[in-house]
Amino acid sequence: MPTPLLIECDDCRGCGQITHDHPNDPWAKAFRCETCEGSGEVPLECNGWKCRADATEWVDGAAWCDVHAAEQKADALL
Numbered sequence: 001m002p003t004p005l006l007i008e009c010d011d012c013r014g015c016g017q018i019t020h021d022h023p024n025d026p027w028a029k030a031f032r033c034e035t036c037e038g039s040g041e042v043p044l045e046c047n048g049w050k051c052r053a054d055a056t057e058w059v060d061g062a063a064w065c066d067v068h069a070a071e072q073k074a075d076a077l078l
Contacts, residue, residue: 002066004043004054009036016040 008014012033021028032038043054046065055063059072 002056004056005058005063006041007044009033009040009042011035012040014040 009016012018012035016033016036016038017030018033019025019028019030033040036042044063045051046053046055046068047062048065048068051065051068053065053067056066057064057069059069060076062072064072
């Protein structure tokens with residue numbers, strides 16, 4: 001199985017931690033981001049219509065899962 005493409009997490013902006021207080025407060029308590037589980041990156045979703053799979057490769061500037069990437073490559077050959 002191919003590895004998914006990763007992008008920066010929107011919730012923590014790639015830091016892996018979030019705060020519920022003011023972010024510039026030195027005493028604010030930081031928590032591990034639940035969306036990315038502290039890694040700062042999340043899998044990119046496929047551009048296919050109603051496809052919820054993780055994107056695994058770029059084809060013509062768009063991210064696609066392995067099934068839709070094969071379809072896009074076949075369409076490009078026509």
